[in-house]
Amino acid sequence: MTRLICPFCGPRELREFEFHKTLPAAPGSAFSRTYERVDRHEHSVEHWQHVEGCRGWLLVHRNPTTGEVLETRLLGGAAAGGAP
């Protein structure tokens, strides 16, 4: 996987993006959200930022084992929730 499709900018090379974190499967306490390691092998829900582009934050659903990207959504705006 060397490309992500930014909903705003289109398909871009991976190096334009910065990975932030993987979200846990269920919302938990502030403590678990900050410290709990999340290993999701088949379906990972992640926050990435398009730092060298529109600087938008993306919610990315992907399969880390195969590298396949399932879905990409722009975070923010009225529809933002943040929860996976």
Next chain:
Amino acid sequence: MSGNVRSGTRIGPGSIRFSYDGREYSGQPGDTAASALLAQGVRFFGRSVKYRRLRGVLAAGPEEPNALLTVGEHPAVIPNMPAPQLAVREGLKLRSQNRWPTLERDVASLLQAGGGFFGAGFYYKTFMWPSWRAYEPIIRRLAGLGEAPGACDLPPIAVEHLSCDVLVAGAGAAGLAAARASARAGARVVLCEREPACGGELEFEGARIEGRDAPRWVAATLAELAARGVRLLTETALVGGSGGQLVLHSEPGGLPGASVLYRVRPRCFVIAMGAVERPIALVDNDRPGVMLLGAAERFLARYGVSVGRDLVLFANHDRVYAAATRLAAGGMRVRAIVDTRTDAQSDINGAGAASLRAELARRGTLCLAGHAVIAAEGRREVRAVRVAPLAGAGPVRKIACDALLYSGGWSPSVSAGLQEGGAREYSSGLGAFLAQAQPQWRILCGAANGHLELGDVLADGRAAGERAARHAGQSAGTAVEAQGRDEARGEARGETHGDGAPRLVAFWRSPAPRKAEKRQFVDLQNDVTVADLRAALAEGFVDIEHVKRYTTLGIGTEQGATSSVLGAAILADLKGEALDQVGTFRSRAPYRPVALNSLAGLRIGPAYRIARRTPLDGWHTANGAVLESSGLWMRPRFYRSNGDDAFAAGVAEAGRVRASGGIADGSTLGKIEIAGPDAAGFLDSMYLTKAGTIKVGRGKYMVNLREDGMVLDDGLVLRLAPDRFVATVSSGHALHMLSHFEHYRDTEWGGRAVTLTDVTEAWGVIAVAGPRSRSALASVLGPDWRGSLESLGHMDFADGKFAGRDLRLLRASFSGELAYELHCRPGIAVPLWQALIAAGLAPYGLEALDILRVEKGYLVSSEINGETTPYDLNMDGLLKLGNPCLGRELLDRPAFHEPSRPRLVGVRARDGRAKFLAGAQLTTEDESRHAAGYVTSAVYSPALGEWVGLALLARRLDEHAQITARDPLRGGDTPLRIVSPVHFDPAGERMKS
């Protein structure tokens, strides 16, 4: 020989002079070093890496393991270049490798007498007494292949990014058929070929395709591809790639220099990289004169070179007869053909091979079936071979010859099909491995896919090309399809035939007595023999991956191209297992050696790391500033006119600021604008204290936390308008903090109306500090600003103009002196700076800045290091307001109040004089083996005349604790006393004046 002008498919008339091992030779345009030297009777091309045995040319491609030459002269040499790939050019200087003093007389080859002394893993078992270091210097001299260059004068290479529908790697029969089919279906095609000419085996096979001679078909196909806009890259090889991007490397002339690196993004990738011929292990098969059969054919067809006069051919398949016929037609005498298969095995569909055999026998070639060449004889080069029957009794014959050409079959080039998916599968018909289970976007075809007969190769290539075009989404509709069918009908009219099916029967090594196995070479480049494989097994290295590493099988420049399957098969034989159970070792990119210069691309020298420069950078450089890289910013550390080194200059500059005044370049300060109806509420959430309480025209010192409660950064927040703020953050932190703010806004903040903009580079910043700062500013800024200068209190700011451009005057101090910051448009930074200098203020750099701030106990990243909480840093006052901001929840945990948590303190030497440095660990008398903290910052203070510092010390120790700074590596121990972090002017009177 030098009188003859040779002719071949790749060479033209003319003479090019070059030198090899100090002697002059000549070649024709199009020749490679190997072909030109072979043509002039040169037989020796180097010595092997371990045993220093003389070696000749084995192959005609980059898989060549022996003839690796050094190009150029010390120190800018280029080592390990395969001679069959090196184009000759006028004045080229070549040298053989791994020999001393000369190739013919090598002192270290006396080690040959040691024989099995240097078997696999010898370095684990020998050279032990008295200590291996005694042998190290001589081993270093002897080890390795080529000489490492001492200088590199290669030019930077070009990098090109391409995207296309279909990338076809390999322009042999299959690749050309695939590219043509894809192009006809309307796809945009890029075709790459590692050789200078296209066609692969068609160059010499003498085949007919679609009713034409193969070379004419190749030319016609290339013309059609050009007409259809296919981009053809010759002398360009696939070297690696991942995630949908493939990397091609072009090295014209086989030498780094005019290289191009291509990064290609195809929608579909067709691998048509053919198959590599492999040798057979027999005694002394590394002698010069022993060559692969296909290599000899290529040298003849391409360059008109006869590799010998009396040949013996040895193979396990039908192609050997067609090859013999062609070599004989080229003027060489084929003395014997040794076929490992019995007559029954080779005569199954008899007609083709048997009739060739009969014809060859009629012309004096001895044809032996069911036999094997068991040894190549000759002291330095092949003079004869010994041939024995494989079954039953029979005489061992000795046949005189000057070249042994052998072939044990072909291994498809499947490496690129085994990355990112793909599964290796054994094909017993080929005695080799294929890559199956390919993802949709990758297709192997032709010999790479296990097809060896020309008709199958072309059909497979065409099918792959059509499939690739379909996958790439270029189904051009019925019109083109019909055209394709018409042309196919035309094609079918002419016949297509090549050499025919090879009918191969796997054969890996000739029989030999046990003690001769150490001269049956499996990997010529690394001197790995059958005996080494047997030894590895005996020592418990059972897995092929372990055997590879223990014996060094396949780790050279050819990466197992000729040796991996052969080695695996012999290992399987020794283990008594089937070859598909043993498998081969995994191969990885790069598939061919690539110069580091090429991989670096354009990112060398100054382009390696961008330097960010402030608007005043030119002035600093012109006025004796010593700049240092801080993050990516170039900042003045000190000015040479103030002292010879950082320490002296820093002390002088800091002293002058307190005495009269100075100016510093603060443009690197990060600045973020936050605007919108909800800006104040947003900042309330991001900072420890509420931003909403800041009045317009004022600023406040603010701290933000990370989610886990640790202090993240600090800075000033200025309120420009009810819905507009500017937050300053630490230099170099701006983008990180911007991302931090953006993330919070786009997630938990619900994206309510807040805009965030990085304005770091929109404002130059000049800090003006010291007792004379106000008067100097008054004279520089003029009467318009007089009112502001007089009325601005601490943390107030005023916006206005200077020289027609925006200027913001902020009263803030990072030095503890009366101080202001000028935030100006970059265009007026230099005039303002120069005006301030004319008004009598001198510049100071980072070194002085650090002294001033440590004297006042102000914090930087040494204290705000991601491991300290606001409690640790004495920010309790900010916390008692209880603002529920980001990080607040996790800040409230008992662990953050334990006595072992650090606390920020000031430290000074107990004797009032001694020096101590940041990083020194602090211990107490009763616990001298565990640190209770460490010194975070330490400077010599001109204002106090002694060393002062800040430290993080365990909370349980109070200000009476007797602590010592321990610094064994740099200075030794210094007893310290604990003081307030604000060393100078604790009441802050100078700042408020």
